[in-house]
Amino acid sequence: MDDQLKETMSLLDEISSLYAESIFNTIQMLSTIFNFMERYYEGSHSRFISEKSEKICKALGMNDTDIFEIKTAALLHDIGKVGMKESILYRRSNELNESELKQYCLHPELGNLILRKHKGFSTIAEIVYQHHEKLDGTGFPRHLKKAEIHPGASIIHVVDYFHDAMYKKNRDQRIAIKPSAQITGSFADSFLNREVYASTMNFLHQKKGILFERRVVELFTEILELERKNVGGKAIMRVPVNMLEPGMTFAKDYYTTYGLLIASNGEAVTEDMKSSLIRFAETEQIPMKVLVIK
Ligand SMILES: [Fe+2]
Ligand SMILES: [Fe+2]
Structure with missing residues (x-):
């Protein structure tokens, strides 16, 4: 492969990963807005x-x-x-x-x-x-x-x-x-x-x-x-947010004080969500202990 072709391929890779990221961010944004109207x-x-x-x-x-x-x-x-x-x-x-x-x-x-x-x-x-x-x-x-x-x-x-x-x-x-x-x-x-x-x-x-x-x-x-x-x-138990582990499932919906759903009943706990849940708990948006199925 000559240098120019290599350069073009890596540019295309970069564009496609940026494109994938843009799609992912758009989905996140739309679903966040959408959660507001699912109160019913x-x-x-x-x-x-x-x-x-x-x-x-x-x-x-x-x-x-x-x-x-x-x-x-x-x-x-x-x-x-x-x-x-x-x-x-x-x-x-x-x-x-x-x-x-x-x-x-x-x-x-x-x-x-x-x-x-x-x-x-x-x-x-x-x-x-x-x-x-x-x-x-x-x-x-x-x-x-x-x-x-x-x-x-x-x-x-x-x-x-x-x-x-x-x-x-x-x-x-x-x-x-x-x-x-x-x-x-x-x-x-x-x-x-x-x-x-x-x-x-x-x-x-x-x-x-x-x-x-x-x-x-x-x-x-x-x-x-x-x-x-x-x-x-399995057992339903109350677990401190900093002790949450993948494999657990939320047993209740958790909203911020301004009504944004951050964890829903039946949703699996992931490593990614732990740090933001800890922040929400520290600012008293959600309780320090949450109900999960383990
Ligand atoms: Fe529908
Ligand atoms: Fe529907």
């Missing part, structure tokens, strides 16, 4: 969808690029809801009037428009555009069918349905018992609530091959069952 789910919705979608992708044997695009699309799938009224976000789609429903159904398209502004996001934008499409063509906004739907969108659709149904069914049960409980509700509680879990899983299995991709429903069920068994064998 206690902030855990997108992270949950992203984490489980990644596991399904891996179980399907996808390559690293596809996995990265799908888990990022999952993290940002509802970004088109930015600016939407809370009264719309909070209710089920069958509780909305005609004009509210029209507004709600625009969110995949708006998400696509936002994400397409970045050239590196075209596939991610397309997956986000399709995340409410159903196998039989009854989804929205383009009524795509089976093979027309991106595999990533089929994965996100299943996990999204599950999380949304679990959260809202659990919330409905709480309202029935205590009407003032409207804005609260915990996904962790619903995950442990057998009745809510069984009815949500039943629906997914009844509709697999009709609305939901069969293989995705089956793999997702295996992943959840394994997690439920694992949680059963």
Whole structure:
């Protein structure tokens, strides 16, 4: 290889790593903004969808690029809801009037428009555009069918349905018992609530091959069952932030005093997050001891 070619190759390497970094930073920035509007789910919705979608992708044997695009699309799938009224976000789609429903159904398209502004996001934008499409063509906004739907969108659709149904069914049960409980509700509680879990899983299995991709429903069920068994064998404990270790999982959502989610229920502890959690604890943004599953 002559010197000029070598120089060009190293310049290209540098540009591509800067480009990769720019994509990564953009994702971080968008998901931070997005976390602010997920209060009605206690902030855990997108992270949950992203984490489980990644596991399904891996179980399907996808390559690293596809996995990265799908888990990022999952993290940002509802970004088109930015600016939407809370009264719309909070209710089920069958509780909305005609004009509210029209507004709600625009969110995949708006998400696509936002994400397409970045050239590196075209596939991610397309997956986000399709995340409410159903196998039989009854989804929205383009009524795509089976093979027309991106595999990533089929994965996100299943996990999204599950999380949304679990959260809202659990919330409905709480309202029935205590009407003032409207804005609260915990996904962790619903995950442990057998009745809510069984009815949500039943629906997914009844509709697999009709609305939901069969293989995705089956793999997702295996992943959840394994997690439920694992949680059963582990202990929930309060651990000082400086003693956190990879392998532990947060058992609660942690917000700063100004409402930014910094660790969500079910999220794995990583070495990277330790130093910022210690700083947040020292400035009393979060407690010195946090609840984890070990
Ligand atoms: Fe959505
Ligand atoms: Fe969603």
